[in-house]
Amino acid sequence: MKTRIAIVGLGMAVTPHAKGLLDLADEVEVAHAFSPSSERRRAFGERFPFPLCDSLETVLADDTVDAVAVFTPANTHRDIALRCAAAGKHVLMEKPLDITTQRAVELVEGCRAAGVTLGVVLQHRFRPAGQKLAEILAQGDLGRMVGCSTSIRLWRPQSYYDEAGRGSFARDGGGVLISQGIHTLDLMLSLAGPVTEVAGYATTTPVHRMETEDMVCAAVKFENGAFGTIDATTAAYPGFPERIEITCEKGTADLAGTSLIVHYQDGRRVTIEPDESAGGTGADPMAFPHDYHRSVMADFVDAIRTGREPKVTGEEALKVHRLIDALIATGSSGKPVRVER
Numbered sequence: 001m002k003t004r005i006a007i008v009g010l011g012m013a014v015t016p017h018a019k020g021l022l023d024l025a026d027e028v029e030v031a032h033a034f035s036p037s038s039e040r041r042r043a044f045g046e047r048f049p050f051p052l053c054d055s056l057e058t059v060l061a062d063d064t065v066d067a068v069a070v071f072t073p074a075n076t077h078r079d080i081a082l083r084c085a086a087a088g089k090h091v092l093m094e095k096p097l098d099i100t101t102q103r104a105v106e107l108v109e110g111c112r113a114a115g116v117t118l119g120v121v122l123q124h125r126f127r128p129a130g131q132k133l134a135e136i137l138a139q140g141d142l143g144r145m146v147g148c149s150t151s152i153r154l155w156r157p158q159s160y161y162d163e164a165g166r167g168s169f170a171r172d173g174g175g176v177l178i179s180q181g182i183h184t185l186d187l188m189l190s191l192a193g194p195v196t197e198v199a200g201y202a203t204t205t206p207v208h209r210m211e212t213e214d215m216v217c218a219a220v221k222f223e224n225g226a227f228g229t230i231d232a233t234t235a236a237y238p239g240f241p242e243r244i245e246i247t248c249e250k251g252t253a254d255l256a257g258t259s260l261i262v263h264y265q266d267g268r269r270v271t272i273e274p275d276e277s278a279g280g281t282g283a284d285p286m287a288f289p290h291d292y293h294r295s296v297m298a299d300f301v302d303a304i305r306t307g308r309e310p311k312v313t314g315e316e317a318l319k320v321h322r323l324i325d326a327l328i329a330t331g332s333s334g335k336p337v338r339v340e341r
Helices: 015-025 038-047 057-062 074-086 101-114 128-139 177-193 291-306 316-334
Strands: 003-008 028-034 067-070 090-095 119-122 144-155 196-205 215-222 227-234 243-248 252-256 261-264 269-272
Touching: 003 015, 003 057, 003 291, 015 028, 015 038, 015 144, 028 038, 028 057, 028 090, 067 074, 067 144, 074 090, 074 101, 090 291, 101 119, 101 316, 119 252, 119 291, 119 316, 128 177, 128 252, 128 261, 128 269, 144 177, 144 196, 144 215, 177 227, 177 243, 177 316, 196 316
Parallel strands: 003 028, 003 067, 067 090, 090 119, 144 227
Antiparallel strands: 144 243, 196 215, 215 227, 243 252, 252 261, 261 269
16 A cells, blocks of 8 residues: 655745656555645646645645655745644654754654654665765774864855745754755764764855855864764855765774765775765755665655655654754853753
């Protein structure tokens, strides 16, 4: 029997998910595709052959719907997720969980209390290069990690931030960290482990007119004793692949976008070539293949069917939210900040 999923939110973020759902048609059936905007429903219906509806209540009242995939603005996530959980629907939530960590915690705890599965769309964990590096690190061949530096040097033109609410605290919850950098920071944490302390700066550069930060630079200390840096911006024209460089006792791994090079001190080398997409690092934030979103959806559906946890749970996503909070706090105070657990 196919898993029946409803889509809530038909804006920019929905496209790779909808393509992934088409690929998974043997396992998944889209029961409803909802947006309160008739124009968005019309535009979506012209591109994808899914049933449209004009009411969230229709989704919640449909007992045949197993799960809801939520792709709405961040400031709506908690309330929609809690309504879905109360109706007994599993939830796949686009990042971030919500605009504040407190609201995110309420979302996670509400889904857990209702007994529904919550998965979070942090698709960088599903890139083959990142998965290969996780495997190598787990094997221990590189030895102990001593450093990890993460660079997120993206480009967004001013027109991107001219959209109402974009780059604001009220709708997005922040700037480069929570809207763009969250993917790479989550991947970094999954590879390198928890960060315990950060010290750095955050600012809005003259490149953009926006309420929130578009540049963050920080030194970080990891729980395992390693040190590193985080450098994130959307002011770096024309945009460059995100990079995580992990230095270990027996070699160094360089994860750049969808590529990987691991240099062992004994002369061995592991290489994964990048895919051919722009990776969403430049003016078009959607310039990437939908493969990784399809993998997120497939993992979520399998988790529902087997009763296991999805790869990225709500609790996992809270870790990157708390790191972002600390980076913003140190940027505001100019003092070192401990990362909450």
